[in-house]
Amino acid sequence: MKHKILATTAFAAVFSAGALSASAQEIRIMCTSDGAECEVLDELTTRFEADHPGVDVVMDVVPYQAVLESLPVQLAAGTGPDLAMVTDLGGLNPYYLDLAPYVDRDYWESSFGDVLGWYRASPDDDGIYGLHMLLTITGAYINRTLFEQAGVEVPGPDASWDDWAEASRAVAEATDTTFPMAMDRSGHRIAGPAISYGAKIFDEDGEPILVDDAFTAYVQKFVDWHEDGTMARDVWAGQGGDSYRDAAQEFINGELVYYYSGSWQTGRFDEQIGDFFDWQVVGSPCGEGGCTGMPGGSGLVGFKQTKHPEIVAALMDYLAQQEIYAEFSGRTRNIPAHRAVASAGADYEGASEPAATALKTWGAQVGRVSPIAFAYQGYRNNRAMFNITVQRATQAVVGELTVEEAMERAEADLAAVLAETK
């Protein structure tokens, strides 16, 4: 008897669920994150559902690799989700849904401005494709406690890479710390310093060149620092191909004096370093090209092949509203790309004092981003260029190639990429 009741209820449940999904308009979001982004987004979309009866927003939290490698193939084959959080902003442009017909262009243009350009195919494209949910910026952290222990003065905001290298070495020596400096193994990370060094990345016509004298000079410096032990070899030399490796763990353990990474590490450091030592954001060192980091981050995009473009657009517009956007930035501890939110200052409720200071410092760094870095981030083949940089620079670091050979190879690689993607 009991079984029968159970079976009937189950049947009814299955049946009604089936009936519901038949009438509901289902929207799927592919999401991946390092922190709480997907959770918060899920909550916000639930509120959107309450305002839009019959709409069912489903969040698929996937491994980052799925967004990076599987999603483009799925899109090309005409399948995939309705929306996704992506990091290859320009590269996926052919599949984006243009929101322009559905949303208030003025609001979007005035709120997000130039960042909208990162999602566009070319400068003459004026579509609205992406909602930049989290803005990141690359820059450095230092272990302040180690500096104090060593009695070394912390270089000022205009200090160059050489100043920092010297100071970090002095600190590491005095405190017997394993690594003076480290930089994430990523072509995106090394781009900022290279631009600060004067690298132009693009020629006068806006065509990518990647390698020029200043770029080579920075790579040479970078390689030398690996040779003399200033940079942690573990990060760049410990990997091959274009695989990513960070040094966050080394920094958290207090084994690292100066760590060039980016704003996204703030939450993690706050949580995991706690009282162990004092850390501080120092931004990007200076050179003749300025003191720029690379901007970046991920954004929400809708795809052309969706069956419900108007709902996708409505959802994105909802998330773009100042209040909602501010809540997202505040709760996920990210720098807002929305101008009004940025000038009002996101409310990092519940963040500790060091984290709040760090986020404020990062926010201020946005103003120091060079136009070249900004353009590089928006260039559609930039991921290929990042990969080439990592691959070739690593070969120079481990001694498979000399710096000159590596840079020649990088130029040839870039030429091949441009030929294939014409």
Added chain:
Amino acid sequence: MYSTVAPVMRIIEIPFAFVQSRLGIQRLAWLFLAPNLILFGVFAFLPIILNFLYALTGGDQVLLNDRPFVGGANFQSLANCENVFDPNSCERDLFWRAIWNSVWFVVLQVGLMVGFSLLTALVLNRDIRARGFFRGVFFFPVLLSPVVVALIWKWILQRNGLLNAGLEVMGYERVLWLLDRHWAFAWSVFLSVWAHMGFYTLILLAGLQAIPRDVYEAALMDRASPWRTFRKITLPLLAPTMLVVLVLALIKGVQTFDEIYAFTGGGPGSATTFIIQYIYQTGFAGAPRLFGLAAAASILLALVLALLTAVQLWANRRNVDG
């Protein structure tokens, strides 16, 4: 188990009985082969054929229809070398680095693998206590996923890992195992032997146990030395099994990818980048995705493998026909 399978088997029997009564026994073979051939056709041959077509096209589009035909340009680009022994002189230097890495890797890995699995199988074939347990011990790593294998050893070999701790206790300096190209390569070989040895051991063990006892007893009567018995009796009788092991180990060795990719990422530099990783990164994970080039590389790889296998089978042709 049996009672659940039996009805299913009886249902499958109906079409078989029908075909057998109509066409006779020998043609029934095709019916036995059919399901497998259909699956193979759709999910193995067809992708390979498509792969051929991809190899003849260029660009970064996914769908074959959108891709421009370039003929043999991809093959030419791969083969464009002044001196194939010096990857730096090649247009696709990374491809040739991967090739030579793979060659060295396979030579070392297959040699060590076959040697150690034979040794282990011989040991396990003795009358030892708790044989089932020991067999399990040696087979166990085979079950681990490639990522896990990589993770375990990365964890042990890292700067602050178990091995370095051991070295320091014994008064030696730490070694940064995975930052030195030679060490990283050696550990890659070790890791792959460690992870797959159990599989080949098991096959060889089955082969050893199939050798009739009386042959050994005869040898014992003749007072043949253990070494002589091994060389004159065990090895020849084990030859068919050895062939399976060699063919599989060679093919799988060339195809090594996941565990090393998770272990070293192919580094330092390109010291442990093997051919499948090159193909994967060129065609799938990289940016832009050069499917054509990757497909061309995979076809070259398949040709080489086919040639090697053919040579092996030919050299052992007495044993294959069984």
Added chain:
Amino acid sequence: MGKIVSFMTRTRAGKGQMDWTDWLTYGYLCMGILLMFGPVVWLVLSSFKTEADLQRFPPRLLPYAQETVEVEGYDEPLALFDIVGGDHEGRKLALIRRVGLVAQMIDPAAPDERLRVNVADWQPIERVSLAVENYTLLFERFNFLRFLWNSTFITVMATAIMLLVNSMAAFALSKYKFRGRTTVLILVIGTLMIPQTVVLVPLFLITRELGMLNSLWGVIIPGAATPTGVFLLRQYMITIPDEILDAARMDKASEWKIFWRIILPLSAPAIAVLAILAIMWRWNDFLWPLIVLSETENFTLQLALNSFQGEMSTQWSNLLAMTVLTLLPIALVFMFLQKYIATGIASTGGK
């Protein structure tokens, strides 16, 4: 004790004496245990360590955690330290906060007085403790049973289909003489040459055409056609004497009956090996499910666990716990099946 020694030293001849080859054998086996099992044991132990403990050098065998104490007036438990130098030497103090090189601490017995301690003078008090939170954190964040079910369904179905289909093909290739046999055999060996990793894109497009995307069958079916299985089983079935088949045919047994009542049971050892391999392949599969399955409700355990892996961060504590979690079921399966391999090989090997 004496019993154990005599048990350990009993040899094949039962003469109660170990000759040198036995010593070598057992030496080799013990080294095998250390080398094969040791790393896995180390992994499991490590997975119960806190992130801080994981980063310790030199590492310790057992997981430790810092002792804490509840003090009135503080919401969180405070960490306890032994003070080994300075003014407060010899006391046990709890940490309130640390600024630079100086820490504010209190004595849990006298919580009103705040003490200043140089961080060089303290030593954390620790005890053995399992960091179970590495695991519970994973469970809290997702629907474990759902993913376990998906993984199990895929593994069981794919293994069953593969075993049946492959053994049928192997039977045909080993026990029938027909035109085209060599061609088929060459084709089978030929597909061995190209691994799945290399044909991901065409395979994806075919799977899409068949409408199997985002369905568990899209993982099960393409994986069922493995040349390794056919090759392995065929090589084994060749060794089964033809006389047995002829005798059965005399008795008017149908070919199908010969296959499943005679050939299959006789090939049990090879099938058991293949079953273990198939289970392992499907269970551990990552790349292919990653492409085929994009909706969370269809995710396998491997995919779900990896969705904690963001772009930028890897955390050893979670990673190790995740690994142990996926390893567990397969270890159980192995313990169960390994008996069958052992008996299977023993029963066919003796003859």
